[in-house]
Amino acid sequence: xxxxxxxxxxxxxxxxxxxxxxxxxxxxxxxxxxxxxxxxxxxxxxxxxxxxxxxxxxxxxxxxxxxxxxxxxxxxxxxxxxxxxxxxxxxxxxxxxxxxxxxxxxxxxxxxxxxxxxxxxxxxxxxxxxxxxxxxxxxxxxxxxxxxxxxxxxxxxxxxxxxxxxxxxxxxxxxxxxxxxxxxxxxxxxxxxxxxxxxxxxxxxxxxxxxxxxxxxxxxxxxxxxxxxxxxxxxxxxxxxxxxxxxxxxxxxxxxxxxxxxxxxxxxxxxxxxxxxxxxxxxxxxxxxxxxxxxxxxxxxxxxxxxxxxxxxxxxxxxxxxxxxxxxxxxxxxxx
Numbered sequence: 001x002x003x004x005x006x007x008x009x010x011x012x013x014x015x016x017x018x019x020x021x022x023x024x025x026x027x028x029x030x031x032x033x034x035x036x037x038x039x040x041x042x043x044x045x046x047x048x049x050x051x052x053x054x055x056x057x058x059x060x061x062x063x064x065x066x067x068x069x070x071x072x073x074x075x076x077x078x079x080x081x082x083x084x085x086x087x088x089x090x091x092x093x094x095x096x097x098x099x100x101x102x103x104x105x106x107x108x109x110x111x112x113x114x115x116x117x118x119x120x121x122x123x124x125x126x127x128x129x130x131x132x133x134x135x136x137x138x139x140x141x142x143x144x145x146x147x148x149x150x151x152x153x154x155x156x157x158x159x160x161x162x163x164x165x166x167x168x169x170x171x172x173x174x175x176x177x178x179x180x181x182x183x184x185x186x187x188x189x190x191x192x193x194x195x196x197x198x199x200x201x202x203x204x205x206x207x208x209x210x211x212x213x214x215x216x217x218x219x220x221x222x223x224x225x226x227x228x229x230x231x232x233x234x235x236x237x238x239x240x241x242x243x244x245x246x247x248x249x250x251x252x253x254x255x256x257x258x259x260x261x262x263x264x265x266x267x268x269x270x271x272x273x274x275x276x277x278x279x280x281x282x283x284x285x286x287x288x289x290x291x292x293x294x295x296x297x298x299x300x301x302x303x304x305x306x307x308x309x310x311x312x313x314x315x316x317x318x319x320x321x322x323x324x325x326x327x328x329x330x331x332x333x334x335x336x
Contacts, residue, residue, distance in 0.1 A: 028285050029331040039325040046085075047295055049116040049270065050148035050186045050210060054295070055085030056321055057287055059272050061213075061299035062089040062120045062151060062190075069307065071105035076306040078111035080317050087116030089151045089188070089213075094125060097141050109146035118188060119147040123154045123172045126179055135182050142185060149186030149210055152176065157194050157245075161226040161238060173203045180207060188272070191215030193222045194245030195275060198254050204268065205258060211270040213297065214252075217245035218276025220300055248275045252286045253336050259292045272297050280323035281331075288333040 044056040060077050074090065081088050095102040109117060119142050129138055142150055154172050176189060189204055190213030196204065204212045224242035228235065246254075255271055258264045273286040274297035283296030305316040 026281065027334070028281075029327075029333055032330055032332060036329050039322075039329040041325070043325045043328045044321065045328075047270065047293055049087050050118075052087070052114060052116045052148065053085070054087050054116065056324060057295035058086055058283065058320065058324070059213075059274075059295050059297040060086060060088035060302050061272075061274055061297040062091050062153070070102070073303065073306045074105060074108050075111050076310050076313050077302060078108035078115075078117070079310055080302075080306075080313050081115045081117075082111065082113040083314060084317050084321060085115065086317075087118075088112065089118045089190075090120050090145070090147070092153070093119045093121055093141060093145065096144070097121065097125065097137065100144070103144060106145055116149075117145075117147050118149050118151045118186075119145050120151040120153060123152055123175060124159065124168050126152055127168060127170055127175050130175060130178050130182075138183065147185075149188065150183065151188040151190055151213070152179065153190050153192050153215070155192040155194075155222065157241060158192060158222040158226050161230070161241065163230070173200070176204075176207065176209075180209075186210035188213055190272070190274070191245075193217060193220055193224075193275065195247065195251050197246060201251065201254050202258060202264065205255070205266050206264070207267055209268040211272050212268050213272040214248060214274050216248040216251050216273075216275025217243075218247050219274065248273055248277065248282075248286055249336060251275075252289045255292070256290050256336075259290060266292060269293060270295065274299070280320045280327060284324060284327040284331065285333045289336055 047054045047057055060081060070091065077088055080086065090106050090108075093106055096106055106119075121138070121141075126138070129135060138150070156168055156172075159168065176187070180187060187209055188211040189209055192215050195214055195216035196212075201212070230238070252273060259266055271287075271290055271292060271294040273283065273290075273294060277283050277286070277296050277298050278301075283298075287294040287296050301316070302313070305313040
């Protein structure tokens with residue numbers, strides 16, 4: 001380094017030191033600077049999803065589909081998955097279940113390459129297809145999308161608060177069991193903002209699912225969103241309902257305890273911790289708590305940058321993965 005460059009950097013340090021006084025402290029980690037060198041690219045642990053390798057434990061959560069910007073969003077997200085070796089779930093594929101009008105917004109196999117890609121459908125639609133004996137419709141949809149499997153989102157509180165919402169007639173756990181017996185591709189199950197209680201989580205991890213996605217309380221709250229669409233009277237009556245559920249912290253504790261319980265057979269292959277994951281430190285902290293294959297997921301942050309463009313999304317993804325490399329190198333999470 002040249003002398004004037006060093007001098008400039010030191011001057012910057014002096015000026016910034018007055019502004020860089022500690023204002024907060026993250027107590028979740030032990031910081032170990034003495035035990036390893038600079039973070040290496042091979043630091044991140046790979047995961048296998050639907051027989052395909054992800055180079056980092058980061059999943060891009062399901063986004064909306066069938067809207068004006070959905071096609072560009074999904075193509076940008078898929079391109080990021082290919083570039084960085086990640087996997088993604090599509091937004092609800094209900095618009096293409098019976099109709100190809102919006103297929104171009106969802107069909108991103110070309111952009112994602114050989115990375116994991118999952119279609120997505122609500123539990124109410126799965127229930128209806130079972131009732132109609134129309135599994136071939138579901139299979140054809142997944143085939144048209146060239147997806148590796150199916151995410152089933154379970155969202156009873158959202159549907160209950162939505163005036164035009166679907167009415168789920170049967171326990172979702174029974175519907176999922178039937179789906180697994182008939183549908184031959186990998187299946188994930190996720191909540192959409194309220195998370196799963198202990199008995200629901202226990203039932204799910206005892207099934208041969210590709211993943212259980214927490215969808216915990218703390219991120220986008222779709223129950224609250226639906227209540228905000230109601231009239232003022234109903235908003236007041238049901239506002240408290242939107243605050244029900246389980247946080248990522250609670251669900252991580254539950255999952256870890258169940259995995260460590262010899263009386264519980266864990267058949268699901270992966271956990272996806274989602275719901276209020278703000279950055280790589282949150283994700284790293286949670287997945288390291290679970291002694292099982294686990295990754296974390298973000299939705300709104302990726303959506304923000306996908307809307308800006310491919311370059312901005314790539315920059316964001318690269319920054320998150322670089323931060324994750326640092327975490328695996330220097331940080332040991334404390335037990336929740």
